[in-house]
Amino acid sequence: MSSKPTIADVAREAGVTKGTVSHVFNGHRTISAATAKKVTDAAAKLGWIPNQAARALVEKKTNAVGIVLARDPEVLYADAFFPVFLSGLELELSKREIALVLQTVTDREAEERAYRSMSQGRVDGFVVLDMRCDDWRVGLLRELHMKAVLMESGDDYQFEDFSTVWVDDRGPMQEVVDHLHELGHTRIAHVSGPLEYVHSQQRAQGYVERVGSRELLYEGDFTAKQGVELTRELLALSEPPTAIIYANDVMAIGGLSYAGSQGLAIPEDLAIVGYEDDPISVHLNPPMTSVSTNAYNRGQLAAQRLLADIDGDMPKAVQSLPETIRWRASTEGSHLA
Amino acid sequence: MSSKPTIADVAREAGVTKGTVSHVFNGHRTISAATAKKVTDAAAKLGWIPNQAARALVEKKTNAVGIVLARDPEVLYADAFFPVFLSGLELELSKREIALVLQTVTDREAEERAYRSMSQGRVDGFVVLDMRCDDWRVGLLRELHMKAVLMESGDDYQFEDFSTVWVDDRGPMQEVVDHLHELGHTRIAHVSGPLEYVHSQQRAQGYVERVGSRELLYEGDFTAKQGVELTRELLALSEPPTAIIYANDVMAIGGLSYAGSQGLAIPEDLAIVGYEDDPISVHLNPPMTSVSTNAYNRGQLAAQRLLADIDGDMPKAVQSLPETIRWRASTEGSHLA
DNA sequence: CTGTTAGCGCATTCAT
DNA sequence: ATGAATGCGCTAACAG
Secondary structure, X not given: OOOOOOHHHHHHHHOOOHHHHHHHHHOOOOOOHHHHXXXXXXXXXXXOXXXXXXXXXXXXXXXXXXXXXXXXXXXXXXXXXXXHHHHHHHHHHHHOOOEEEEEEOOOHHHHHHHXXXXXXXXXXXXXXXXXXXXXXXXXXXXXXXXXXXXXXXXXXOOOOOOEEEEEOOHHHHXXXXXXXXXXXXXXXXXXXXXXXXXXXXXXXXXXXXXXXXOOOEEEOXXXXXXHHXXXXXXXXXXXXXXXXXXXXXXXXXXXXXXXXXXOOOOOOOOEEEEEXXXXXXXXXXXXXXXXXXXXXXXXXXXXXXXXXXXXXXXXXXXXXXXXXXXXXXXXXXXXXX | OOOOOXXXXXXXXXXXXXXXXXXXXXXXXXXXXXXXXXXXXXXXXHOOOOOHHHHXXXXXXXXXXXXXXXXXHHHHHHOOHHHHHHHHHHHHHHHOOOEEEEEEOOOHHHHHHHHHHHHOOOXXXXXXXXXXXXXXXXXXXXXXXXXXXXXXXXXXXXXXOOEEEEEOOHHHHHHHHXXXXXXXXXXXXXXXXXXXXXXXXXXXXXXXXXXXXXXXXXXXXXOHHHHHHHHHHHHOOOOOOOEEEEOOHHHHHXXXXXXXXXXXXXXXXXXXXXXXXXXXXXXXXXXXEEEEOOHHHHHHHHHHHHHHHHOOOOOOEEEOOOOXXXXXXXXXXXXXX
């Protein structure tokens, strides 16, 4: 009993039954002050805390929420989005002492297994990132009868049975292109994220709608390496672009770095726009224009929505703070302006 | 049964007993190929996965490891260390499909409660960050009979009963000071992290040992805001420093930014050194000297050690890759050199 | 090789 | 206001 006291030990110590101890700890019925004190004293003396597994088994409630991560962790955590999103999420979870369960998977099979096993006694709901069109996970979550909040781009993807936290990626991208046009740019390229993701898709779509062509749309993978590589390819074209919009800051910084190494001046020879607005972008050389996506706010909203759903609320679509374009020196004063 | 099939449903479907199903799924005894197939088919048909809570209750094993986070999430995730550390950790955990349970707490009481409750049926062991001298958590982990790996600075803090992953913070700090001395600096300041942490303590100690005084040792809190504020105070001294070493890149970037806003040239008027070597530091203006702490490697080692301990290995102290100083333009060409 | 049974630690019916 | 008994879903010890 020195190691792992159970409710029975506490009951014995307090001279009551297990049922009484249980009720003292979750107030599901009225207890006399005297016995309540005996019980809490006994529990404190033994250092007893209800076993989470036993409680989850009988209550069907874990007080934890989960995220299944299907991207390479090195790529995921290098991007400004995920860490900042997590910190917003954790802030809200900490208010109610809810745990966050993270599981990284390496293939589709493991991903499904992770959702299934976490849904069985490990978490009460999921935050789902990197949505795809007709995402198979939606059907799976339905089958598992799990609560979930889906992080969406645009208001096209809404569901009756799941909450979403969505943001408009298309409009801001159009604004970026418009402003670059105003600056005189006519060859504007876009290095996107993987187009299987809705958010990458939406950004690319906004770009294509304004540019009128997919010629300079290059699909990247959010890594700095691809940022460099695709920038190299773009600059090697017979008619290279005079401006490049990247789908995240990591690729943009790769591109900026490569362009500099080739002797190009930013923004005179090449204008550069990032996405995410990593707090550090303002300190780059030159300070980099980037689209702020309010990842922190989205994390908070996701947690609030998911916890509300778990508490029995009806699912609901919530719009996060709109994205904001931070114009900085990497685009201003372009050669054509 | 459409919603949450149990082992009994699978047993019925396969025409065997629950015990057999159980054994098919964790290979604790030999099963004929025929019944094994019947069972796996039935499980697949019903979409059944063993309930984690029930399993944790009887096996006393959760296949999860935990981290209790006592710092403000916004500060923690803004720093390059934690996200990169997590990605190294997750890489190793994903190989064995182990989940990571994160719980953020706001005060000491909640912190202890988190360790206690997670230790009871939620995780098999802990990764412990931000160690302090005579850290009370060591005693608590002992009382809870939990496996844990402690992230330490220096080899002074080793334990018989807990594994540690340690790195030398003092030596590299001394090297930094020595090099700045060689460049001609005589007024060298250090903006540290909270000195309650051993890692901050060790860095500060290495600094003080070489500088010979605590006069220019200013205690920060790892936030950009403090980086700015303490830099302001330092530069306002009658004899301001000509070089500042910061305990993380976030504060260093704040300082670099503030110095620039005051019209100081880096490194001519002020040399700047960061700590962590955020991948982005090389792209700053000017590129910033920083000490790489190999957070990714430490995450991997922590996971490997903890999983080994959980599997029954004896606790062991492991040294991570040594820190490396990346000298860049924010220190070279100083005015006194 | 497979069936049967007894808990794991807790919350929650019934009782009283 | 409290005690006693049942079962959550699973594993493992005991049978055969």
